[in-house]
Amino acid sequence: MAIDWGPRASAGWIKPAIFVLCLVPFARLVVGAFMRTLGANPIEAITHSTGTWTLSFLLITLGVTPLRKLAGWNWLLRLRRMLGLYAFFYAVLHFLTYIWLDQFFDFAAIVKDVIKRPFITVGFTSFLLLLPLAATSTAAMVKRLGAKNWLALHRLVYAVAVGGVVHYWWLVKKDITQPAIYAAVLVVLLGLRLLFRARERAVAAMSGNPARSRAV
Amino acid sequence: MLIKRATDIQPSEITDRGVYLQRRAFIRAAGLAVLSASAAGALYTNRSARAGEKVFAGVSKSPFSTTEEPTSYKDATNYNNYYEFGTDKDSPARYAGKLKIKPWTLMVEGEVKKPRIWAIEDLLKTMALQERIYRMRCVEGWSMVIPWVGFALGDLIRQAEPTGKAKFVEFVSVYQSDNMPGLRLPVLSYPYIEGLRLDEAMHPLSILAVGMYGEVLPKQNGAPIRLVVPWKYGFKGGKSIVRIRFVERMPQTAWMKASPSEYGFYSNVNPAVDHPRWSQAKERRIGEFMKRKTLMFNGYADQVAGLYAGMDLKKNF
Numbered sequence A: 001m002a003i004d005w006g007p008r009a010s011a012g013w014i015k016p017a018i019f020v021l022c023l024v025p026f027a028r029l030v031v032g033a034f035m036r037t038l039g040a041n042p043i044e045a046i047t048h049s050t051g052t053w054t055l056s057f058l059l060i061t062l063g064v065t066p067l068r069k070l071a072g073w074n075w076l077l078r079l080r081r082m083l084g085l086y087a088f089f090y091a092v093l094h095f096l097t098y099i100w101l102d103q104f105f106d107f108a109a110i111v112k113d114v115i116k117r118p119f120i121t122v123g124f125t126s127f128l129l130l131l132p133l134a135a136t137s138t139a140a141m142v143k144r145l146g147a148k149n150w151l152a153l154h155r156l157v158y159a160v161a162v163g164g165v166v167h168y169w170w171l172v173k174k175d176i177t178q179p180a181i182y183a184a185v186l187v188v189l190l191g192l193r194l195l196f197r198a199r200e201r202a203v204a205a206m207s208g209n210p211a212r213s214r215a216v
Numbered sequence B: 001m002l003i004k005r006a007t008d009i010q011p012s013e014i015t016d017r018g019v020y021l022q023r024r025a026f027i028r029a030a031g032l033a034v035l036s037a038s039a040a041g042a043l044y045t046n047r048s049a050r051a052g053e054k055v056f057a058g059v060s061k062s063p064f065s066t067t068e069e070p071t072s073y074k075d076a077t078n079y080n081n082y083y084e085f086g087t088d089k090d091s092p093a094r095y096a097g098k099l100k101i102k103p104w105t106l107m108v109e110g111e112v113k114k115p116r117i118w119a120i121e122d123l124l125k126t127m128a129l130q131e132r133i134y135r136m137r138c139v140e141g142w143s144m145v146i147p148w149v150g151f152a153l154g155d156l157i158r159q160a161e162p163t164g165k166a167k168f169v170e171f172v173s174v175y176q177s178d179n180m181p182g183l184r185l186p187v188l189s190y191p192y193i194e195g196l197r198l199d200e201a202m203h204p205l206s207i208l209a210v211g212m213y214g215e216v217l218p219k220q221n222g223a224p225i226r227l228v229v230p231w232k233y234g235f236k237g238g239k240s241i242v243r244i245r246f247v248e249r250m251p252q253t254a255w256m257k258a259s260p261s262e263y264g265f266y267s268n269v270n271p272a273v274d275h276p277r278w279s280q281a282k283e284r285r286i287g288e289f290m291k292r293k294t295l296m297f298n299g300y301a302d303q304v305a306g307l308y309a310g311m312d313l314k315k316n317f
C-alpha cells in the first residue's frame, strides 16, 4: 500500500518518525563523545552543533506556517509545537555546554562575557526570550492565556530567530557564508509571512469581511 | 598497516609514556611482544600510514624547548587554520594535498646586501636544524604544543645582510589558484602576508620550520617552509613561504587589511588585551578538558618582553 501522506498521516506515523529524527543530532553528539570522534576540540564541536541545530529548529518551526499555506498540508500545524520545543531543547544543551563544558561554572567570567561580548549578549537574550515560549507551550497554558495573548506572546519567536542569526553573524571570525545562509532563509520566511498577510488583507477588503484569522 | 618495522619507530615514540604503559599492559596481559607492537601501531596509525616520509638527520635539541607534552600528531595535523584551503578546521587536511611543493624556491629580497633566490634544498644544506618544542596559541582561544624542526630565522637574515633601511620583514605565502580552493572565499586578500619588526625576526625564538614531530612538514601545516613565532598568535606564522622581503615601512598583513580593529601588527599573546569579540584570558589546550590561563607572551615573557619595553601593548595590539 502507498504511504499515507494525507490528513491522517500526522496522527499516524509522521509525528513519531519526526520526533525520533529530531533526536539524531543529539544522539550523534552522545555517540561521538563516547567514541571520541568529535575531533581535536570536542567542546567546540558540541557548541557548534547544538548552536547550529537550535537555529535550524527555529527556522524549521518558522517554516511550518508558510509550507502549510503553500502546500495546503494542514496537518503540519500539529508538528509545530514539537519542533519549537526541539529548538528549545537544543538551546538548553547549547547553553549548558557553554556554562558547563566551556566556562566550567566560572560565573564571574560568564557574567563578564554576557556583558562584554555582543555576540554572547545577543545569544543570551535570545535564550531568555525562549523561556516563556517553552513554558507556555502546553494546551493548558494556551487556554489560560487565551489564544490572543498566547499568539501575541509567541510572536517573540521572530525576535529569537533574528537574535540567533545576529549571534552567529557576530561570532564568526571572518567567513560569514554560514550565517548569511541562515539570514537568507529567515528573510524568505519572514517575507512570505508579510506576503500572506498582505494577501489576506486584500481578500478581506474585497469581501468586505474584517480579517478574522491573523493567526500565524 | 599495523605492525611497524623497527626503522619506522622514532625516538619520540619510544619515549612516549602512553605507548610505553600501553605496551607494558599488553605484555602483562598477553605476554606477546607482537601484540605490544601492534598496540603502538594502532595508537600511531596516522604516522605509520605515512611511514617512509623523509625524516631529518642531525637535528639537535634546543634549550628553548618546553618540556610540556606535545599535542597528538593527529590533532596537530587535522585541526588547522590555513584559509587558502577553506575556513573549516578540517579543510586544510582535506584539501592541502594538491599543493605543489616541488620545486620550491624562497626569494630573499628588498633592503639586503645579498638578495638571493634559494632552492629549498640548498637552503637546508647551509642551516643548522634544531628541534624546537613550542607552545602555539591560536587567537581563537585554543593552544597546542608542537615539536617543530627548523632553523633560526636570524641565521638566514644574517646571511642576507640587511641594509640600514631594513626595519621590518615581510613574509609572503604561496598563491596557487588552481590548488587552493579557499582563495575564492571573500575572507582575506591573498597572497597571505605576514610581518615582523627586524628585531623580532632576529630574536633567537623566531624560526623557519621545515618539519614537525621529526618529519617533513605536512602540507596542511605549511609545507615546505613556514614561520613560527611562539610568543605571537598562531596566524602570525605565515605558511608555505615563497618570499621574504626586507622593508623600511611596517607591512600591511592579511589580517590587518581584513579587520584592522581586531588584528594588529604585533598580535603578541596577551591575556590582558581581549580580542574585541572574545576574551583572551584563557585557552583550551587541545586534548585537555579544562581551560588554562593564558600566559603573557605565551609564556615566553622572560625572553621577549624586552623587545617591547616602553610600548603600550593595548595600543600596539
Ligand code: HEM
Pocket (backbone or CB within 6 Å): A047, A048, A049, A050, A051, A052, A053, A054, A055, A091, A094, A095, A098, A120, A123, A124, A125, A126, A127, A130, A160, A163, A164, A165, A167, A168, A171
Ligand atoms: C536561541 C539562542 C541561541 C542560538 C540560536 C544560538 C546559535 C548559535 C550558532 C548557530 C552558533 C554557531 C555554530 C557554528 O559555528 O557552527 C553558536 C555558537 C556559539 N554560541 Fe550560541 N546560540 C544561542 C544562544 C547562546 C547562548 C545563550 C550562549 C551563551 C551564553 C551562546 C554561546 C555560544 C558560543 C560560545 C558559541 C561558539 C562561539 C565560537 O565558536 O567562538 N549561544 N550559537
